[in-house]
Amino acid sequence: MVQRLKAFVDQVRAQVSLYPRVPDATQEQALFGSLKPALEALLKQNDWLPESHAKFDPARYQQHPLYRDPEGRFSVVSFVWGPGHATPVHDHTVWGMVGVLRGAELCHHFGLRNGQWEAQGDSHLVHAGEVDLVSPSMGDVHRVSNALPDQITISIHVYGADIGLVKRHVMTPGQAEVREFISGYSDVPPLLG
Ligand code: FE
Secondary structure (H helix, E strand, O other): OHHHHHHHHHHHHHHHOOOOOOOOHHHHHHHHHHHHHHHHHHHHOOOOOOHHHOOOOOOOOEEEEEEEOOOOOOEEEEEEEOOOOEOOEEOOOOOEEEEEEEOEEEEEEEEEEOOEEEEOOOOEEEEOOOEEEEEOOOEOOEEEEEOOOOOOEEEEEEEOOOHHHOOEEEEOOOOOOEEEEOOOOOOOOOOOO
16 A cells, blocks of 8 residues: 555656756746645545554654655655644745645744744644645745644645755744754654665
8 A cells, every 4th residue: 555655756756857956936836736636646545654654652743754755855754743742833945745644734824024933824724635835935934733632633744855854943933033953753764765
């Protein structure tokens, strides 16, 4: 069943190869235009993610690597969220797709207002089968949390870089300063080599 993920990774590789490593805003939209439906199709299947990469830790949300492109052009990651788990406000610096496989996520976009980081608009729910997008040109700063108070949520994220190695930023609402961070991955090896 991991074949489903492999087919998806092949699709992403083929699309990413059509564009420069850092696509411009127009190229980014074209990329999302083909990759979002491909991710939605993968999310419709709920039989391919093995236990090893769906492992839950009550202490914090997990980021299990599914695939890391050897050239660092993209990566696919399984996020496993327990009740109450949430990210800090953070950016990605590259395009990203957040797709929910099981459960539901709450996403809230943030932006600079009068020099300070503030929530923009209302938070929105992303249900199983749905995909949320982030990118430097569309809005790259958000906070994500498990929307379910008593269940595990699993989401499949795709990024335009080997995201666990990327130097990124955490923001504090109401403040201007940002703090650098590198997320890394959980201890499990990538599902696909
Ligand atoms: Fe994010």
